[in-house]
Amino acid sequence: MVRIAVFTHGRVDTGRSERIREILEECYSRLPNDLMLVELHLFSTKSLLTAFLSRERSDLGVSSSEMGEGFFAMHDAWRGFPRILVSLDRLLELPALVQVGGLRHEAAHSILHGSPKYYIFPMPPSLAELGRRFSLSLEVLTDLLYLLSIAVKDYEATRLLYGGGYVEDQAEYVQYLLEPSGEEVAAWSLSRGRAVAELLYLASQFKVLACASPLLADNSLKRVIFECMRGAVAHLPDAYAEPLLELSVEGLKNLGDDTLENVNYVSELFCGRVAKPLMEARHGG
Numbered sequence: 001m002v003r004i005a006v007f008t009h010g011r012v013d014t015g016r017s018e019r020i021r022e023i024l025e026e027c028y029s030r031l032p033n034d035l036m037l038v039e040l041h042l043f044s045t046k047s048l049l050t051a052f053l054s055r056e057r058s059d060l061g062v063s064s065s066e067m068g069e070g071f072f073a074m075h076d077a078w079r080g081f082p083r084i085l086v087s088l089d090r091l092l093e094l095p096a097l098v099q100v101g102g103l104r105h106e107a108a109h110s111i112l113h114g115s116p117k118y119y120i121f122p123m124p125p126s127l128a129e130l131g132r133r134f135s136l137s138l139e140v141l142t143d144l145l146y147l148l149s150i151a152v153k154d155y156e157a158t159r160l161l162y163g164g165g166y167v168e169d170q171a172e173y174v175q176y177l178l179e180p181s182g183e184e185v186a187a188w189s190l191s192r193g194r195a196v197a198e199l200l201y202l203a204s205q206f207k208v209l210a211c212a213s214p215l216l217a218d219n220s221l222k223r224v225i226f227e228c229m230r231g232a233v234a235h236l237p238d239a240y241a242e243p244l245l246e247l248s249v250e251g252l253k254n255l256g257d258d259t260l261e262n263v264n265y266v267s268e269l270f271c272g273r274v275a276k277p278l279m280e281a282r283h284g285g
Contacts, residue, residue, distance in 0.1 A: 002028040002035045009052060010044030012088065017042055020086065023100055027107040031164045038110050039083040046087045053085075073102050075109035082114035094176070101173025104166055105211075108157035118259055121149055124267035134279045140196055145263075147203035148270055152262045154211035155252055162214050171221055174212035178232040185235050195282035202240055202274055205233055209248035210266075216249060243273045 004021055021040065028035065043049040056062065060078050072090035076083055084106045091099055112118075123145060131141045161170050191197035209232065215225045229248060233241040251269045255262045 001025075002033070003037050005037065005039050007039065007041045008044075009041065009048045012042045012044050016088065020103060023103050024084070024107050027104045027166075028111075031108070031111055031160060033111040035082065035111060035114060037081055038107075038114075039079075039081065041083060041085045043085070043087050045089050049085060049087045073106050075106045075113070077110075077114050077116050077119060080116060082110035084110060095172065097169050097172040098176045101166075101169035101171075101176075104161055104169060105154075105157055105173060108160045109153065112156050112160060113153050113259065118153065121145060121260065121263050124264045126264070126268040126271040130271050130275055130279070133276075134195075134283060136196065140200070143200055144203055144275075145267070147200070147207055148267050149263050151203075151207035151210035152255070152259060152266050154207060155213055155255060156259065156262070158211055159214040159255075162217065167215075167218060167221070171215055171218075171225065174215060174225065175228050177208050178212055178228040180232055180235060188235055195279055198240075198282075199275055199278055202236075202244060202278070203270065205236070206244055206248065206270065206274070208232060209244060210252060213248050213252045240274070240278070243277070247273050 002025070004024055006017055006021060008017060020042065024038070024040065028038075041052070043052065056078065062078055072094065073084065073086045076085070084103075086103070086106075091102070094102070123141060127141050127145055127148075130136060131138070158170060158174065188201055191201045209229050212225055212229055216222050218225075226249070229245060230241075233244055236244070247269055251273070252266070255265065
C-alpha cells in the first residue's frame with residue numbers, strides 16, 4: 001500500500017484532509033503502481049501555496065515555468081519522490097466531481113511521473129531546428145518544451161485513469177478545463193500579431209486539448225468531449241484552431257508508454273502542423 005504523508009499549511013480541517021487522503025488511497029488501490037511514498041501538501045490558501053513554491057524554487061534552483069502555480073492542484077517530483085500540492089480555497093470553489101477528478105488526475109501523475117526525470121527533458125530535434133530556422137531564443141524553446149511535455153503527461157494521466165474505469169469524474173474535470181476563461185480570451189487578443197506570443201499561446205491551448213483527448217475513445221462521451229474541445233479553441237482563427245484539433249484528436253492516438261519518446265513525437269507533430277506554418281506566415285516563408 002502507498003504511504004501518503006500529509007503536511008498541512010495554515011488552518012486545514014481534519015475531516016477535509018482525511019477525505020482527500022481517502023480519494024487518493026482509493027485511486028492508488030485501483031490503479032497499478034509501484035509507489036511507496038507520496039507527500040500530500042494541503043494549503044489553506046493560494047497565497048500559502050505560492051509562498052511555498054517560491055521557497056522551493058530558491059532551494060532547488062527550478063525556474064517558475066517548471067513549477068506552475070496557476071491551478072488548484074499540482075504534482076511534482078523535484079525532491080526525488082512524488083508530491084501532490086493542493087490549494088484548498090481554490091479546490092472548494094469547484095463542483096464536487098471536478099474536485100475528485102482533479103485529485104485523481106494528480107494521483108495519476110504521481111504514478112506515471114514520480115521521478116525528476118519526467119521534469120527535465122532534452123531539447124527535441126524538431127524544436128531545436130525550429131529555433132535555428134526562426135531565430136527563437138533558448139528561453140522560448142524551453143517554454144515550448146515545458147508546455148508540450150505537460151500536454152504529453154496530461155494525456156498519459158487521463159489515459160491511465162480512463163483505462164482504470166474513472167470516466168464520469170474525468171469527463172467533468174476535462175470539461176471544466178476546456179471552458180475558456182475571459183482571461184484566456186483576453187490573453188489571445190494581447191498575443192495577436194506577435195509570432196512568439198501566438199506560438200506559446202497555442203501550445204498552452206494544446207495541453208488542455210491533450211488532457212481531454214483520451215476520453216474520445218468512449219462512445220458515450222465522444223460527441224460532447226469533442227464539442228467541448230472545439231469550444232475551447234472557438235476564439236482562435238480556423239487556421240490555428242483546426243490544426244490544434246486535428247493534432248489532439250488524431251495525432252495523439254499513436255502515443256506509447258515511453259514519456260520521453262512521446263514528448264519527442266508530439267514536438268515533431270506540433271512543429272510540423274502548428275509552429276512552422278505560423279512562423280512561416282509571420283516571417284514570409
